[in-house]
Every structure is written in structure tokens, then in C-alpha cells.
Amino acid sequence: xxxxxxxxxxLQASYLFSTIAKRVNDFQSQNPDKEIIKLGIGDATRALPxxxxxxxxxxxxEMATDAGFRGYGPEQGYPFLRKKIAENDFKAxxxxxxxxxxxxxxxxxxxxxxxxxILSTDITFAVPDPVYPVYVDTNVMAGRTGDFETDxxxxxxxxxxxxxxxxxxxxxxxxxxxIYLCFPNNPTGTTISxxxxxxxxxxxxxxxxxxxxxxxxxxxxxxxxxPHSIYEVDGAKEVAVEFRSFSKTAGFTGTRCAFTVxxxxxxxxxxxxxxxxxxxxxxxRHCTKFNGVSYPVQRAAEAVYSDAGKxxxxxxIADYMKNADLIRQEMDALGLSYVGGENxxxxxxxAKGNSWDFxxxxxxxxxxxxxxxxxxxxxxxxxxxxxxxxSYENVEEAMKRIRASFK
Amino acid sequence: xxxxxxxxxxLQASYLFSTIAKRVNDFQSQNPDKEIIKLGIGDATRALPxxxxxxxxxxxxEMATDAGFRGYGPEQGYPFLRKKIAENDFKAxxxxxxxxxxxxxxxxxxxxxxxxxILSTDITFAVPDPVYPVYVDTNVMAGRTGDFETDxxxxxxxxxxxxxxxxxxxxxxxxxxxIYLCFPNNPTGTTISxxxxxxxxxxxxxxxxxxxxxxxxxxxxxxxxxPHSIYEVDGAKEVAVEFRSFSKTAGFTGTRCAFTVxxxxxxxxxxxxxxxxxxxxxxxRHCTKFNGVSYPVQRAAEAVYSDAGKxxxxxxIADYMKNADLIRQEMDALGLSYVGGENxxxxxxxAKGNSWDFxxxxxxxxxxxxxxxxxxxxxxxxxxxxxxxxSYENVEEAMKRIRASFK
Numbered sequence: 167x168x169x170x171x172x173x174x175x176x177l178q179a180s181y182l183f184s185t186i187a188k189r190v191n192d193f194q195s196q197n198p199d200k201e202i203i204k205l206g207i208g209d210a211t212r213a214l215p216x217x218x219x220x221x222x223x224x225x226x227x228e229m230a231t232d233a234g235f236r237g238y239g240p241e242q243g244y245p246f247l248r249k250k251i252a253e254n255d256f257k258a259x260x261x262x263x264x265x266x267x268x269x270x271x272x273x274x275x276x277x278x279x280x281x282x283x284i285l286s287t288d289i290t291f292a293v294p295d296p297v298y299p300v301y302v303d304t305n306v307m308a309g310r311t312g313d314f315e316t317d318x319x320x321x322x323x324x325x326x327x328x329x330x331x332x333x334x335x336x337x338x339x340x341x342x343x344x345i346y347l348c349f350p351n352n353p354t355g356t357t358i359s360x361x362x363x364x365x366x367x368x369x370x371x372x373x374x375x376x377x378x379x380x381x382x383x384x385x386x387x388x389x390x391x392x393p394h395s396i397y398e399v400d401g402a403k404e405v406a407v408e409f410r411s412f413s414k415t416a417g418f419t420g421t422r423c424a425f426t427v428x429x430x431x432x433x434x435x436x437x438x439x440x441x442x443x444x445x446x447x448x449x450x451r452h453c454t455k456f457n458g459v460s461y462p463v464q465r466a467a468e469a470v471y472s473d474a475g476k477x478x479x480x481x482x483i484a485d486y487m488k489n490a491d492l493i494r495q496e497m498d499a500l501g502l503s504y505v506g507g508e509n510x511x512x513x514x515x516x517a518k519g520n521s522w523d524f525x526x527x528x529x530x531x532x533x534x535x536x537x538x539x540x541x542x543x544x545x546x547x548x549x550x551x552x553x554x555x556x557s558y559e560n561v562e563e564a565m566k567r568i569r570a571s572f573k
Numbered sequence: 574x575x576x577x578x579x580x581x582x583x584l585q586a587s588y589l590f591s592t593i594a595k596r597v598n599d600f601q602s603q604n605p606d607k608e609i610i611k612l613g614i615g616d617a618t619r620a621l622p623x624x625x626x627x628x629x630x631x632x633x634x635e636m637a638t639d640a641g642f643r644g645y646g647p648e649q650g651y652p653f654l655r656k657k658i659a660e661n662d663f664k665a666x667x668x669x670x671x672x673x674x675x676x677x678x679x680x681x682x683x684x685x686x687x688x689x690x691i692l693s694t695d696i697t698f699a700v701p702d703p704v705y706p707v708y709v710d711t712n713v714m715a716g717r718t719g720d721f722e723t724d725x726x727x728x729x730x731x732x733x734x735x736x737x738x739x740x741x742x743x744x745x746x747x748x749x750x751x752i753y754l755c756f757p758n759n760p761t762g763t764t765i766s767x768x769x770x771x772x773x774x775x776x777x778x779x780x781x782x783x784x785x786x787x788x789x790x791x792x793x794x795x796x797x798x799x800p801h802s803i804y805e806v807d808g809a810k811e812v813a814v815e816f817r818s819f820s821k822t823a824g825f826t827g828t829r830c831a832f833t834v835x836x837x838x839x840x841x842x843x844x845x846x847x848x849x850x851x852x853x854x855x856x857x858r859h860c861t862k863f864n865g866v867s868y869p870v871q872r873a874a875e876a877v878y879s880d881a882g883k884x885x886x887x888x889x890i891a892d893y894m895k896n897a898d899l900i901r902q903e904m905d906a907l908g909l910s911y912v913g914g915e916n917x918x919x920x921x922x923x924a925k926g927n928s929w930d931f932x933x934x935x936x937x938x939x940x941x942x943x944x945x946x947x948x949x950x951x952x953x954x955x956x957x958x959x960x961x962x963x964s965y966e967n968v969e970e971a972m973k974r975i976r977a978s979f980k
Contacts, residue, residue, distance in 0.1 A: 168750045168783040168841045169693035170849045174857060209644035219637040222869070223630060229828065230626040232964070237616035237826040272679055272829075272864070279862040283714070286576035303861045307690070343575045376575040419644040420868040421636065422679075434575045442577045450581060454710045455686040457679070460870050461827040462629070557639070 173309045176319070180299065182541030183207075186525075193529050203564040205493075205552045206535040208352065208511065210417035212482050217475035218416055218466040225465035236461045241453040243270025243425070247464045250471040251425060255410065261397045267429050267445065269452050270459050270467075274382045274411040274424040279304040280455075281378060281407060281426070282344070284447040285434065291344035292323035294335050296353050296542030296549070298380070301346045317544050326545050327354060333505055333514070334362055341373045347396075348380035350387060353542045353551040354514040355506015357392045363399050370405035376434060376444075377406040382424075385415040385483055387509040395427075403429035407444065414511065416470045416479050423459055423467040486511050489561040490554035496565040500572050511554040514539070524550050531571035534564045580716045583726070587706065589948030590614075593932075600936050610971040612900075612959045613942040615759065615918065617824035619892065621873070622885035625823055628876035632869040643868045648860040650677025650832070654871045657878040658832060662817065668804045674836050674852065676859050677866050677874075681789045681818035681831040686711040687862075688785060688814060688833070689751070691854040692841065698751035699730035701742050703760050703949030703956070705787070708753045724951050733952050734761060740912055740921070741769055748780045754803075755787035757794060760949045760958040761921040762913015764799045770806050777812035783841060783851075784813040789831075792822040792890055794916040810836035814851065821918065823877045823886050830866055830874040893918050896968040897961035903972040907979050918961040921946070931957050938978035941971045 186206060194202060214222070228234035242248070248265040256263035271277050279300050287309050293301050302322065305311055312320025323342050325335035333356040338345075347366060349358040370377050377396065384394040393399065396406045408427040412418035428448045433441040469475045490507040497504045497515060507513035517524035521538035528534045528550075537553070539546025554561070593613060601609060621629070635641035649655070655672040663670035678684050686707050694716050700708050709729065712718060719727025730749050732742035740763040745752075754773060756765040777784050784803065791801040803809045815834040819825035835855045840848040876882045897914040904911045904922060914920035924931035928945035935941045935957075944960070946953025961968070 167781040167846075169696055170841045170843055170851075170854060171691050171693055172843055174691060174854050175843065175849075177857065207645075211639065211642065211644065213639045213642045214633075214636045216637070219633060222633045222636075226621075226626060226629045226633065229621045229629075230623070232618065232620045235618065235620045235824070235827075237618065237824070238614075239827055272867075275864045276862060284578050284581060286578055289576055300861060307858070307861070374574040417642070417644070420642075420646055420865075422864065422867045434577045436577055436579055436582065439574075442582075444577075447577060447581050450584065451714070454707060454714070455683060457682045457829065458827075460679075460829040460867055463867050463870070 171307065173307050176306050176311065176313055177303060178314050182538070186535065186537070189526070189529060190535055197533070200533045202533050202535060203556070203560050204535045205556060205561070205564060206537045207555075208414070208553050209555055210414060210419045211555050211557065212417055212485065214421065214466070215416055215470070215475055215478035215482065217469040217472050217478055221469035222462050222466040225462040229462065239458045239461055239464070241456055241458045242266075242449065243268070243459060244461070244464050247468045250468055254471045256395065256397065259394060259398065261395055263397060263427055263429065267427055269426045269428065269448065270464060271424050271426060271456065272422045272459050274380065274409045274413065275300055277409050277424060277426045278378065278380055280451070281448070282308055282310070284444065284451050285344065285376070289343035290321070290323060291346070292325050292338050292342040293346045294327050294348070294351070295324040295544055296327060296539060296546035297346070298348060298352050299542070324543070328545055332356070334358055337365060337369050341375070343375055345370065345375055345377045346380070347377055348382075350383040350510035351506070352383065353512055353537070353539065353546065355510035355512035356514070357387065357389070357509045359391070360393045360399060363393055363396060367396070367399045367402045367405060371401055374435065375405065379406050379408045381408055382411040383414055383510055384410070385479070386487065386511055388487065389509055392509055397427070397429070404431050404433065407432060412467050412470060415483065416467070416475070417482065418467070421463055421466060423463050485558065486554045489556060489558055492558070492561050492565060493552055493554060496569060500569065507554070513552045513554070515550050515552060517548050517550050519548065521547055521550050527571070528568065532564070532567035534568060578714065580714050583713050583718065583720055584710060585721050589945070593942065593944070596933070596936060597942055604940070607940045609940050609942060610963065610967050611942040612963060612968070612971060613944045614962075615821070615960050616962055617821060617826045618962050618964065619824055619889050621824055621828065622877070622882055622889065624876040624879050624882035624885055625873040629869050629873040632872035636869065646865045646868055646871070648863055648865045649856065650675070650866060651868070651871050654875045657875055661878045663802065663804065666801060666805065668802055670804060670834055670836065674834055676833045676835065676855065677871060678831050678833060678863065679829045679866050681787065681816045681820065682707055684816050684831060684833045685785065685787055687858070688855070689715055689717070691851065691858050692751065692783070696750035697728070697730060698753070699732050699745050699749040700753045701734050701755070701758070702731040702951055703734060703946060703953035704753070705755060705759050706949070731950070735952055739763070741765055744772060744776050748782070750782055752777065752782055752784045753787070754784055755789075757790040757917035758913070759790065760919055760944070760946065760953065762917035762919035763921070764794065764796070764916045766798070767800045767806060770800055770803060774803070774806045774809045774812060778808055781842065782812065786813050786815045788815055789818040790821055790917055791817070792886070793894065793918055795894065796916055799916055804834070804836070811838050811840065814839060819874050819877060822890065823874070823882075824889065825874070828870055828873060830870050892965065893961045896963060896965055899965070899968050899972060900959055900961060903976060907976065914961070920959045920961070922957050922959060924955050924957050926955065928954055928957050934978070935975065939971070939974035941975060
């Protein structure tokens with residue numbers, strides 16, 4: 167008899183976005199003339215950079231002739247893209263990552279979800295709270311957790327991020343084997359200093375732990391002292407894997423390209439205590455369960471590193487950050503407490519009460535959609551997230567309406 | 574201490590393609606003037622159909638403006654593509670599959686590799702021998718097998734495909750929970766009749782087994798009586814999941830688009846014996862560990878179903894099959910025994926001895942590359958695979974050389 171992976175039965179249905187959609191639809195049908203402004207989801211809204219569009223077209227034209235056609239590419243990605251990443255995202259910042267330590271993929275969501283597959287199910291792991299739900303759910307599916315009880319899964323070490331610790335998690339009190347970190351953070355928009363990050367690297371080295379570092383939002387960092395990569399910390403290459411994406415930088419959310427860095431010196435252990443190369447294991451997993459990213463998409467991603475591409479991406483990011491600045495100014499004016507938005511497209515706002523009540527007020531009184539923090543974990547219950555991904559005009563209008571609704 | 578998934582240590586290194594590459598390189602350096610013709614790998618060589626190229630360009634242009642830009646799409650794929658597939662690949666053949674039973678993905682390799690994740694690790698499974706190695710390796714990674722001993726993994730039921738059974742596997746003698754089937758077959762190129770396939774469906778219904786049916790090569794079927802889909806057999810929707818791909822039909826090996834059909838009535842069981850919907854489980858897996866296929870790629874795939882697209886794909890397939898016919902004629906002339914090549918791009922040839930010896934002879938005496946059957950399993954030891962994916966001119970030249978070398 168064919169039987170299912172029963173770990174899936176532990177998963178809690180994600181009501182967050184369906185509940186948001188239902189409430190928005192209800193409001194819209196009762197207020198058919200009201201134009202709703204969405205500052206909820208973290209999805210790019212601006213056109214692909216012109217340099218990417220041009221490279222996309224050129225490579226599609228290559229595929230249109232027998233002579234230029236490309237079939238299966240390397241599962242790990244084409245060398246032309248891996249080299250550009252190594253040079254521009256790492257070597258240019260003084261970080262020695264080589265092209266063959268970079269694995270091109272179709273998304274950071276996929277990579278952060280899949281990476282745990284090469285690890286033992288019999289390890290302890292820690293996630294921040296609030297957290298991007300994919301880290302948690304993929305570990306539930308793999309059987310690393312107990313049942314969901316009251317408001318949390320058993321056997322997960324939750325690293326609480328609250329006003330008390332400035333939303334930077336404290337080191338776990340008990341040793342954990344695997345740690346998920348995300349900076350600039352989704353959903354709080356907070357960043358971590360090099361010194362703070364060094365504490366985590368040292369912890370991992372001392373405890374032989376592994377850090378999975380999600381840096382999908384690094385392009386939004388404006389403060390020069392904030393690290394873009396965990397590898398800016400000495401010794402991190404032995405204990406950390408880093409996830410990056412073209413989604414939020416060059417607007418590839420619908421185009422799909424990302425990458426994972428697995429340094430060759432990054433090791434895990436077998437049950438005999440012998441070192442095993444995570445690079446070799448991930449390579450095996452990637453080549454067996456994945457077949458490479460679309461060739462024209464890789465060419466479009468490569469164009470991000472051209473002079474024109476860099477300038478265009480910088481302009482798009484600057485525009486989104488102008489939105490973030492506007493949101494922060496408005497929150498200041500309203501006397502609302504928040505973090506984020508300085509080096510991140512997300513602003514994490516103290517709702518001073520239930521996050522769903524705040525959501526309803528914002529929707530009903532201002533026609534603006536936010537994301538209730540409860541969707542990211544228990545520590546998000548009293549917060550809401552605003553996203554800077556929209557046009558300046560829409561953000562301006564949203565802020566006007568919020569101001570009016572608070573009067 | 575961070576520990577690895579030790580099932581990966583059971584995996585046998587795949588020396589097949591690296592060994593082929595090494596021998597080819599050695600030959601080339603000793604014979605620098607000889608033009609080697611590759612009939613080994615099953616990779617498309619013809620340009621993308623013009624209709625796909627046009628749709629690709631149009632959708633990239635959409636992404637180039639703020640107004641036309643598309644961010645995150647539905648993880649399951651856009652309705653425009655799912656509907657076209659349901660209509661053209663299924664309803665047009667009298668098979669009632671609805672659009673929401675189709676999950677768009679970036680490859681059949683990924684889907685056939687990932688699907689086992691939603692099933693219990695504590696089930697018995699059967700694979701054909703010879704077989705596409707991904708079915709085996711992903712189950713090894715998941716822990717469903719024992720160690721590799723001599724020439725096979727323990728705890729796998731191998732379904733031997735030999736001359737004695739016309740390369741169509743016999744039903745297992747002991748009940749198995751999960752069965753992988755692939756028709757038209759990779760690597761043997763054989764097909765299965767509706768009656769033979771019905772035996773498997775009945776077996777699965779009687780034993781509450783699940784069939785994972787890989788139909789990636791269905792477009793090469795010329796004989797009208799051969800089923801393109803397992804769902805052409807009554808009752809199959811309750812016990813079978815089907816994998817399809819645009820790779821071999823429209824040459825998407827480097828463009829990446831495929832799909833999996835999970836009928837809503839297809840059920841598995843939990844440990845209490847209660848039915849569980851595989852559609853719901855796969856949807857959860859797909860939405861959590863995957864983020865949808867690139868929008869322009871989905872538009873290019875949609876164009877396969879336009880009138881122009883259908884005609885262009887038919888012409889490409891006909892050209893590849895002309896190659897297959899030529900190979901079969903030549904094998905007949907040489908008195909070599911083979912199967913496949915009639916409704917499939919692969920020809921499975923009896924090497925009358927060790928497949929690596931045959932490989933070496935073909936390379937050294939004719940400058941032609943084939944795939945030694947040993948790479949697909951024990952039952953492939955005495956066979957080689959020739960692929961029809963190349964230009965007619967190259968296949969013609971390869972056949973001339975093979976004929977000369979056999980004199």
C-alpha cells in the first residue's frame with residue numbers, strides 16, 4: 167500500500183495570504199470605487215533593467231538558430247554567470263569565493279528549502295521568530311520537528327527577535343546544529359553588524375554548527391559598514407552557506423534566477439565524526455534533482471553585472487529606498503515605532519495591539535494593505551510589515567491616506 | 574555537531590558520462606583532424622520553434638515596462654499554460670484532465686526526482702532495469718534503499734527488461750507500493766500497448782500501489798494505437814501520476830519547462846489506512862519548495878499549442894524520426910539486432926558483448942559516440958544506445974562510417 171510522508175500532516179495550513187486576500191476582496195466589493203494600494207507582499211513592481219532585457223532578447227535569438235541553439239547546460243550554471251558573480255559580488259568586496267563555489271538556481275526559496283535535504287534529520291535547528299515560513303515548513307516536511315502545539319512546532323529552537331534585543335537574535339542557550347539567519351531581515355528589515363555576525367560565526371565554529379545565511383536583500387544596504395555577505399567575517403567559509411537572489415535586486419521575481427554559495431572548506435560530519443564536504447554533497451543533490459536554469463535567463467542575469475546593468479539596478483534600488491524613506495518619515499510623523507527601512511525594503515511597525523486589528527483598520531480606513539506580523543511567527547503578533555515595493559506615487563498616496571485615517 | 578544525510582554516502586559515483594568524456598577527449602587528442610559525431614546524449618540539437626521564439630520575445634518586452642511587468646506568478650504555473658495543456662495534450666485525446674491537475678515545473682528530471690518526497694520512506698519500490706538513473710538515486714538519497722552491493726542497491730525491486738520480455742517489464746512477483754514506468758522508454762526506445770499498460774494499472778489498483786509514469790518522449794509516437802498518456806487506460810487516474818516535458822518535443826532542454834499531472838482522485842494512505850490526496854500534498858510541496866517557472870518561458874511553452882507551434886514541433890519531431898529511421902536501416906543492413914527508434918528517438922542495440930568494448934570500437938573505428946548501456950543498469954551491460962538527436966547530415970555521415978568500420 168502506498169503511504170504518504172506523514173510529516174506533511176503536521177504542517178499548519180498557511181491562512182495568512184488567503185485570509186488577506188479574502189478581507190481585501192470583501193472590502194473591494196463593498197467599496198467598488200476605492201483604489202486599494204498594496205504594500206503587503208515583497209514582490210518587485212518595476213520593469214526588468216534594460217540591460218537584462220537586451221541580453222534576454224539576444225540569447226533568445228541565439229536559441230532561434232540551429233547553430234546558436236543551446237540544449238542542456240551545466241546543472242551548476244554557466245561559467246559566464248558564475249564568474250561574474252564571484253568577481254562582482256565577492257572579490258570586489260574582498261571576499262575570496264571562487265566561481266565553482268557558486269551554484270546557480272531558479273530561486274532562493276527553492277535553495278533555502280532544498281538545502282536541508284543533504285543534512286541528517288536527526289539534528290537540532292534554530293530559526294528566528296519572526297521568520298520566513300519556508301525555513302520552518304521544509305524542516306517539518308523532512309521530519310525534523312514534532313507536532314504543532316498551541317502556537318509553535320516542538321523540537322524547534324525559536325530565536326526570539328523583539329524590541330528587547332533590537333530584533334537581533336541572541337545566541338541559543340543550548341547548542342544547536344543548524345541555524346537559519348537572514349540579513350537584511352525578512353520581515354523586520356533589520357541588519358546585523360559585522361561584530362554581531364562574528365559572534366554567530368564563532369558560535370558555529372565552537373559548536374561545529376552550520377549557518378544557512380539568507381542574504382536575498384543585501385542590495386538594499388546603504389550603510390557601508392554593514393556586511394553584505396557572511397563571508398566578510400573571518401572563518402565563515404568553514405561554517406556558512408549563503409543564499410542570494412536576483413529577485414529583489416534586478417526584479418527577477420517572475421524571471422527566476424538565484425544562487426547559493428557553498429565554500430569548499432565548509433564541512434559537516436558523518437556519524438563516525440569524519441568530515442564530509444557540503445560542496446560535494448550539494449553538487450550531487452543539485453545535479454540529480456535539478457537540471458540548470460534557462461539559458462536566456464542566465465544571460466539576462468549576467469547583464470546585471472554590465473556597467474549599464476549595475477547603473478540600472480542601482481537606480482531601481484534607490485527608487486524603492488525612496489519609498490522606504492517616505493514610509494519611515496510618515497511613521498515618524500504619526501509617532502509609530504518601527505525598525506527597518508534604512509537598509510531594507512521592509513518596515514516592521516509596532517501595531518500596539520493585535521496585528522490583524524491594525525491590518526483591518528488600515529484596509530478599512532485607508533484602503534492600504536499591509537502584512538500582519540502574526541504570519542511570520544508568535545513574535546510578530548503585535549507588528550505589521552510594510553513593503554517599499556510599489557511606485558512612488560502609490561506610496562505617497564498610501565501615506566496621505568494613512569495620515570488622514572490616524573487623525 | 575552538524576551531521577549529513579548519510580544516505581548520500583551510499584550513492585555510487587556516476588562514472589558513465591565522465592568516462593565517456595575522457596575517452597572521447599583522448600581519442601580527439603590522438604586524432605585532432607577527425608570530426609567526432611555524437612549520438613550519445615539525448616539532448617535536442619534543433620533551434621527552438623519560431624512560434625516559441627516569437628512568444629518569448631513578446632513576453633520579454635512585456636517585462637521591460639512597469640505596466641507589463643510580472644513578478645511572482647502562481648507556483649503551479651499560469652492558467653493560460655495549464656489550460657492549453659489540458660485541452661491539447663489530454664482532452665483532445667479523450668482524457669479528462671483539468672487545468673488545476675497540472676503543475677508546471679522547470680523540468681521532468683526535477684519532478685521525477687522530487688515527487689518521492691511526499692511519500693513515506695518506509696515503502697517498497699520498483700524500477701525497470703535498464704533505467705533513467707534519477708529514479709534510483711533520488712530514492713537512495715531519501716533512504717529507501719540499502720547499500721550498494723556488487724552491482725545493485727539492496728531493497729529495490731528491479732524489473733528486468735530483456736529480449737525475453739521484449740523489454741517490457743513483467744509485473745512484480747511480490748507486491749510493491751511504488752512503481753516507476755517510462756514509455757516510450759529511455760533508454761530502450763520501446764513502447765507499451767494499451768493492453769499491457771492496463772495490466773499495470775490493474776496491478777496498482779489491486780495492490781493500492783502508485784505508478785509514476787514518465788511520458789517525456791510521448792511526442793515521438795507515430796503508431797496511433799500506442800497510448801501517449803497512462804490516463805488513456807480506464808482507472809489510471811486513481812493510481813498514477815504522469816510526467817511530461819517540453820524538452821524533447823519543442824527543444825526546451827536548455828529553456829526549461831515541464832509539467833506533472835496529479836489527478837484529484839489519485840490517493841495514497843496514512844498509517845491509519847485513511848486516504849490522503851496526493852494532489853493536495855504535491856501542491857503543498859510545490860508551493861513551499863518551488864516558486865514557479867519564468868514567465869517568458871511559460872509564454873514560449875504556450876506557443877507550442879498555437880497552430881504554427883504545433884506544425885513546427887511536428888516538423889522537428891519528423892526530422893529527428895527521419896534520423897531514427899536511417900539508424901534503424903543501417904542496423905538492419907549490418908545485421909545488428911535492436912529495439913526502439915520506431916516511436917522513440919532512441920535505438921537500443923545488442924552489442925553482442927561488453928557495451929564498453931562496443932563503445933570503444935565505434936569511437937576508434939568510426940569516430941562516433943554512443944552511450945554504453947551499462948550506465949543504465951545491469952541489464953544494459955550488453956547493449957548500447959544510439960540517439961536520433963542530431964542533424965540528418967551528421968547521422969548520415971555517422972552511418973557511413975559505421976558501415977565502413979564493420980566491413
